[in-house]
Amino acid sequence: IGMGGPHVLPKGEIKNIIAIGSGKGGVGKSTVVTNLAIALVKQGQKVGVLDADVLGPNIPVMFNTNQHPVGDDKYIIPIEKYGVKIISIGVLTQGTNEPIVWRGPMISNAIQQLYTMTKWGELDFLLIDLPPGTSDAMLTVGQSLPLNYGLVVTMPAKVSTDDATRFYKTFEKLEVPVMGIIENMSFFKAPDTGTVYPIFGEGGGTIMAKNMNAPLLAQIPIDQKVSSCGNEQAPVVIADPTSFA
Amino acid sequence: IGMGGPHVLPKGEIKNIIAIGSGKGGVGKSTVVTNLAIALVKQGQKVGVLDADVLGPNIPVMFNTNQHPVGDDKYIIPIEKYGVKIISIGVLTQGTNEPIVWRGPMISNAIQQLYTMTKWGELDFLLIDLPPGTSDAMLTVGQSLPLNYGLVVTMPAKVSTDDATRFYKTFEKLEVPVMGIIENMSFFKAPDTGTVYPIFGEGGGTIMAKNMNAPLLAQIPIDQKVSSCGNEQAPVVIADPTSFA
Ligand SMILES: Nc1ncnc2c1ncn2[C@@H]1O[C@H](COP(=O)(O)OP(=O)(O)O)[C@@H](O)[C@H]1O
Ligand SMILES: Nc1ncnc2c1ncn2[C@@H]1O[C@H](COP(=O)(O)OP(=O)(O)O)[C@@H](O)[C@H]1O
Numbered sequence: 024i025g026m027g028g029p030h031v032l033p034k035g036e037i038k039n040i041i042a043i044g045s046g047k048g049g050v051g052k053s054t055v056v057t058n059l060a061i062a063l064v065k066q067g068q069k070v071g072v073l074d075a076d077v078l079g080p081n082i083p084v085m086f087n088t089n090q091h092p093v094g095d096d097k098y099i100i101p102i103e104k105y106g107v108k109i110i111s112i113g114v115l116t117q118g119t120n121e122p123i124v125w126r127g128p129m130i131s132n133a134i135q136q137l138y139t140m141t142k143w144g145e146l147d148f149l150l151i152d153l154p155p156g157t158s159d160a161m162l163t164v165g166q167s168l169p170l171n172y173g174l175v176v177t178m179p180a181k182v183s184t185d186d187a188t189r190f191y192k193t194f195e196k197l198e199v200p201v202m203g204i205i206e207n208m209s210f211f212k213a214p215d216t217g218t219v220y221p222i223f224g225e226g227g228g229t230i231m232a233k234n235m236n237a238p239l240l241a242q243i244p245i246d247q248k249v250s251s252c253g254n255e256q257a258p259v260v261i262a263d264p265t266s267f268a
Numbered sequence: 269i270g271m272g273g274p275h276v277l278p279k280g281e282i283k284n285i286i287a288i289g290s291g292k293g294g295v296g297k298s299t300v301v302t303n304l305a306i307a308l309v310k311q312g313q314k315v316g317v318l319d320a321d322v323l324g325p326n327i328p329v330m331f332n333t334n335q336h337p338v339g340d341d342k343y344i345i346p347i348e349k350y351g352v353k354i355i356s357i358g359v360l361t362q363g364t365n366e367p368i369v370w371r372g373p374m375i376s377n378a379i380q381q382l383y384t385m386t387k388w389g390e391l392d393f394l395l396i397d398l399p400p401g402t403s404d405a406m407l408t409v410g411q412s413l414p415l416n417y418g419l420v421v422t423m424p425a426k427v428s429t430d431d432a433t434r435f436y437k438t439f440e441k442l443e444v445p446v447m448g449i450i451e452n453m454s455f456f457k458a459p460d461t462g463t464v465y466p467i468f469g470e471g472g473g474t475i476m477a478k479n480m481n482a483p484l485l486a487q488i489p490i491d492q493k494v495s496s497c498g499n500e501q502a503p504v505v506i507a508d509p510t511s512f513a
Contacts (some may be wrong), residue, residue: 047324048400049294053427078401079292079434081427130403155293155400156323158375180495182298182326189324211467213458222456223495250425250468 032138034169036145037071042164042199045176046190047183048079048155051207052176054249056152057085064106068147071101074111075134075164076154082111098142110141131163138168155186157193165197173199178208179227191235203238204228211245277383279414281390282316287409287444290421291435292428293324293400296452297421299494301397302330309351313392316346319356320379320409321399327356343387355386376408383413400431402438410442418444423453424472436480448483449473456490
C-alpha cells in the first residue's frame with residue numbers, strides 16, 4: 024500500500040487533492056465537503072469536487088443541481104455551481120432513483136474514469152467525497168489518486184468515532200497525511216431559547232483527536248439551515264471550519 | 269437475481285429472517301435493529317441479530333458488550349445480551365480499532381460464514397443489519413440468505429430518502445417483500461420546554477411511503493436517551509415502533 028506507487032494517475036493542473044472520509048455514513052461528510060468547497064471559492068481559490076461515494080452519490084443534491092455534465096470527444100466537462108466544478112457518479116444516473124448495484128472492481132473503474140476523464144483545468148483544490156467504510160473505493164482513491172491530504176469527519180458518538188478511527192488508520196496505512204478531524208453535529212442550540220442540547224453525546228471528537236495525535240479542526244453545531252441544504256435550499260456555508268490559508 | 273435461487277442457504281430452525289437496510293449510513297439503522305430486537309424479546313420472541321455491516325460493525329457497541337463469541341469444534345456460539353443472540357464481524361475483531369479493508373468477494377464470504385457457522389438454535393426472528401449502499405453485502409444477503417422480509421429505515425431529509433428509495437428498489441429487484449418504512453429522527457422535542465424542532469426536515473418518510481406504495485410503520489423522534497445507547501448505556505427500547513404481532 025502507500026502513495027506514489029506504480030499506478031498513480033497524473034495530477035494534471037491540480038495543486039492539492041484532499042480526500043474526505045468518515046468511515047461511518049451520515050455524519051455529515053458530504054455536507055462538510057460541499058460547504059468547504061464553497062468557502063474556499065469565496066477565498067478566491069479554484070475548487071473541484073469529485074463525488075466518489077458511488078453507493079450514495081449525494082453531492083448533486085447538496086449543491087441543489089440537476090444539471091447534466093456534457094462531454095466533448097475526449098473529456099467530461101464538469102458541471103459548475105456556486106463556482107465549484109463538480110463531477111459525481113450521481114450526475115451520470117440522475118433523475119432515476121434506480122439503484123446502482125456495484126461489485127468491487129466496477130467501483131474502482133468508475134472512480135478512476137471520473138478522475139481521469141473529467142476536464143478539471145487549473146484547480147487549487149480537488150476535494151474527494153469518499154463513501155462510508157474502508158473498501159474498494161477507499162483503496163482505489165488511496166492507491167491510484169495522487170492525494171496530498173486526508174480529512175476525517177466524525178460525530179461525537181462512540182459508534183462514529185470508532186468507525187472514524189478505523190478510517191483514520193486506513194489513511195495512515197495508505198501513507199496519506201491526515202490534516203485533522205472535524206467533529207460535526209457537536210450540539211444543538213435551540214434558535215429560540217439558546218439552550219444547548221448535546222443530542223449525540225459530547226467529547227468524542229476531542230478524545231479521538233487526542234488518541235490519534237491529530238488536530239481537531241472544528242466542531243460544527245447542528246443547524247436547521249445546514250440540514251435544509253439539499254432539501255432544495257442553497258448550501259449554508261458553515262463559518263469556514265478550517266482555514267487552508 | 270431473486271429469492272430462492274440455486275444457492276440459497278438453509279434456514280435451519282429460524283422462522284423469520286428480516287433484512288434491515290437504509291442505503292444511506294447514519295440514519296439509525298443499527299439503533300432500530302437493536303431496539304427492535306429487544307422489543308421482540310420483551311414480547312417473548314426468540315431473537316437473533318446478524319451484523320452484516322462489515323464496513324462498520326456497530327452492533328456490539330449498541331448492545332454495550334465486549335464479550336467474545338466462543339466456538340466449539342464446528343460452530344460459533346453467538347454472544348447473548350438482553351436475551352438477544354448476536355454475531356457480528358465486529359466481535360471477531362473487537363478491541364482493535366484496526367481497519368478491515370475488504371474487497372468485494374471477501375465481504376460476501378464473511379457474511380455467508382457468519383450466517384452458516386453460527387449456532388442460532390430455534391429463533392422466531394433473525395434480524396440482519398445491512399451495511400450502507402447497494403453492493404456486495406446487499407447482493408449476498410439478498411441472493412443467498414432465505415429472507416422473509418425487508419425493512420427500510422430513513423431520515424426525513426431528501427438525501428436520505430433518495431438513498432433509501434434506491435435501496436428499496438434493490439429489495440424489489442431481489443424479490444424481497446418489504447414490510448414498510450421507518451422514519452427515524454423525525455423531530456427533536458426539547459426535554460425542558462417541549463418545543464418541537466424539525467432538525468432534519470420533515471415529511472420525507474411520508475412522501476417516500478406514498479411513492480413506494482408502502483406503509484410508514486413509525487416515526488421515531490430524536491432522543492438523547494437513544495443516542496446515549498452505544499455511549500456506554502443500555503439501549504433504550506423505543507416504544508415498540510412496529511408490531512410484529
Ligand atoms: N451540522 C449539521 N446540522 C444539521 N444537519 C446536518 C449537519 N451536518 C449534516 N447534516 C444533515 O445530516 C444528514 C447527513 O449528512 P451527509 O452530509 O449526507 O452525511 P454523509 O455524507 O456523512 O453521509 C443530511 O441530511 C444533512 O443535511
Ligand atoms: N432516534 C434517535 N435519537 C437520537 N439519536 C439517534 C437516534 N437514532 C440514531 N441515533 C444516533 O445516531 C447515530 C447513527 O445511528 P446508527 O444506528 O449507528 O445508524 P446507521 O446504523 O444507520 O449507521 C448513532 O450515534 C445513534 O446513537
